[in-house]
Amino acid sequence: MKYRTATLAMGMLALLTGPLQGQAQGADKLKVGLMLPYTGTYAALGTAIENGFKLYIEEQGGKLGGKSVEFFRVDDESDPSKAVDNANKLVKRDSVDVLVGTVHSGVAMALAKVAKDSNTLLIVPNAGADALTGPLCARNVFRTSFSNWQPAYAMGLVAAERKHKTAVTITWKYAAGDESVKGFKESFEAKGGKVLKELNVPFPNVEFQALLTEIAATKPDAVYAFFAGGGAVKFVKDYAAAGLKDKIPLYGPGFLTDGTLDAQGDAATGMLTTLHYADELAVPKDKSFRLAYAKAFKLQPDVYAVQGYDAAQLLAAGLKAAGGDLAKRDALVQGMESAKLDSPRGTLTMSKAHNPVQDIYLRQVTGKENKSIGLAAKQLADPARGCRL
């Protein structure tokens, strides 16, 4: 009997010591924890963000704020249920100095909670959850991408300007989808439009057939859809296959057509989307960025890569203001708040809630590119409702 206990106890202790990470504590290293999706429908986005982040560091000679960078990676699989535990691995097990992540809004909320509880600096290079720079905003949480509201609100303005009176929305049922639809609805209805139906599909399901039939039966003037990654590819293709492409114009934020045009082919031609980035922008930094990115990774960059790149830039700005000392949190935050980033999308500044204030471009799919055909909204700032910063 006692032997059983002894073996059990020894075994458990042995197992407990297993997940140890005996990392050398280099005082000169900056520990960056990347929590990104490396598998699943958003995998390509995660890779693009990391590439963009790394590109900036390479351009600075491999150092940020004078320190060499050590990366710790966790694959969040775009799964909110594991998010808290995954984030804790980076914060408690690997003791990272900075958290960078993530793509999925639900996962980002968990990441933000862990960051706030442990007072770790967090830079969000994509997830648009409005709450992160809204009611849950914090001094140590920054974002270099967008809030779900921004491109959606701009799209609503465009749809109203194009004289559409009715619309149906369709999206994945999670924070990003819901907020995107809300943003569109806000501006579209303010300008006299009406959203007839709000359809949704559980994330990351891509079986749209029944709902496409529903859309065809409802006959709205326009359809607003929010999907990204693999789901965006499928939706746009299915939309065309259901014969809707030429009958009811499809609108959406740029995620519907960013990084997906190769797979979507003709199904996406002519589509109008709104986003804070586009192909062939008249921004000099963009041209040099694209060349450098293509050279380093043999791929064309997309908005996700830009956001990753800017995340590194933002961090560098903060480090510079703090003289390279992460312990000087106030100076670090100040530096990041007042940063003026030379981003491939144009000049970028942070709002008081730590969200980018940026131009939203109206783009049209031409060939394999999302060409900017004008501005949907100029220097649009998220209203940051509920933020007490």
Add this chain to the structure above:
Amino acid sequence: MDAITFLIQCLNSLQYGLLLFLIASGLTLIFGIMGVINLAHGSFYMIGAYMAFTLSSLTGSFGLALLLGIPLAVLLGYLLEWAFFSFLYERDHLQQVLLTYGLILVFEELRSLLVGDEVHGVSPPDWLSGSLPLGHDMSYPVYRLFISAVCLVVAGLMWWVITRTRLGMKVRAGSVNREMVQSLGINIALLYRLVFAAGVAFAVLAGMISAPVASVYPGMGGQVLIVCFVVVVIGGIGSIKGALVAALLVGFVDTFGKVALQQAAGALVYLLMAAILLWKPEGLFKASQG
């Protein structure tokens, strides 16, 4: 809902139901005849989808991918049964659950190692890519009709084999009384291997033909697995007829549910199963009824 929309939703339900039947038929055969709970059945569906992707990328033709894929699937099933599943017959259900769960993990990782973790699309052949106009402003994708057609053909083939051939007779006998069949001198081991290979082949085929409409992504096996178990249980374990009826039932409830009651849609199928099981605790049809 007007008549055309209703028709289209019926076609959607039919297509989904028939696809479910294709996968579930393999599951119910394996469960009913060999008494093996196979949690890895969803993985075969996933393997089928990934096979469609890799083969059509390699050969450039979806049709060719299908032609190559089917015999490959049968071979895979045959080998799997011989190497692994034959050890499960002697074990109780819980151990089978555990072993096949372990197998799911192994399959997922092998897939990750061999093909990677990205989401892929597969294009159907051009002659199937069009849309059939129905009414004056709705249309239905031809490819989905193709899916339904393939499933119907396979169902017909299955019915013919089971009711009109000696092999089918042995299969039916084996599902009712295994020992008797063995004592009659029939090679039960070979029979099992064939049935298993067929079950796997159906699931793989289902994965291949649904790849163009469902996309190819990690985790696709898990979602379909649970719905298939529901179909098998509603229909009655071991009953092909039951699987067909149940699959169509689930197809309709799910499709119309999604449209009519968005918030309750996910739960409807399980409500259906709970209701049927509480009314008929062993499913709709018994195995001996084919």
Add this chain to the structure above:
Amino acid sequence: MTTTTTKLDSLAAPRLPAGWLLLLALLATLPAWPAPIGTEFHLELGVQVLSMVIFALSLQLLVGYTGLVSLGHAAYFGIAAYAVTLLAPASEAGNGWWLLVVAVGSAALLALLVGMLVIRTRGVYFIMVTLAFAQLAYFVVHDVDGFGGSDGAYLYFKPEFRLGERLLFDLQQPRQLYWFALGLFALTASLLGLVLRSRAGHALVGIRHNEQRMRAAGYPTALYKLGSFVLSGGLAGLAGFLHAVRSGFVNPELLSWHQSGNALLMIILGGLGNLWGAVLGAASFVLLSEWFQAMSKHWQLLLGGFIIGTVLLLPRGLVGLADMLRPWLRGRLRPRRGKPTVLGFQHKERTS
């Protein structure tokens, strides 16, 4: 119809608490160990393991001792976790006593409602109906507004347990949360130990062996089965409460069939019909998952291989391994007499 040959020993009421007390004492010292063992990360991991152990123990009562294989146990775990999270006040710490009672109570209530409906079914159909109800609960929590949808909900302040004005333990402190979890574990194990030693406990085991015989002997088996269902549901709720308090986050996946399946896996892995089995199975499952994840991106391959290996080599689970090692440890070279038994539940046809 063949009967299963089971050694009654292994299903007997749990033996002397000596082994348990030793384990508890050992685990209680964890915070005192120097880094890299006694770190905050490991304390939290410890709480995670303990909540899974309690979850597994609750399922062991239902599956291992009563013989009712449920594939929907996560529903009770999850509902309790959601109860804590949704009922806790948003801007301050909630009353721990009340939240604990509500969490366990709602889990037990749900188990009662479901139990009353499913107790009539048997075998694989029982498995499927329990799954069906768990899926229903999953979809309610996933789709109905107010539960937070697929993104889940957050518990911002850990509940406080006060006696009068004094704060009994501060769960924000990792050590105190760890000891609190250890306390709950001790409570669960003792409760189960007492139940299983009692007449009712023996009746449950009797039902598992041969329900008809028990009924013929005059036992109202349906009531006993329901009692077991509700008790195990309530204890699963206790585990859910602990989980929510530790992680501060709930999500529909807590009620998914994956979670239910994992619980079954843990007790089969550890060994059925044995409380140690639940402890060993849960601990090794959680710790091995962590360990493998740290080792490789393709950790699921390792875990899958481990599961397959254990089932093939250790039909009685990890507990069986401890038993196999015992004679060796005592110096005897001859292995124990008697074949390792397979704890089966279905009336499986055997051709031999």
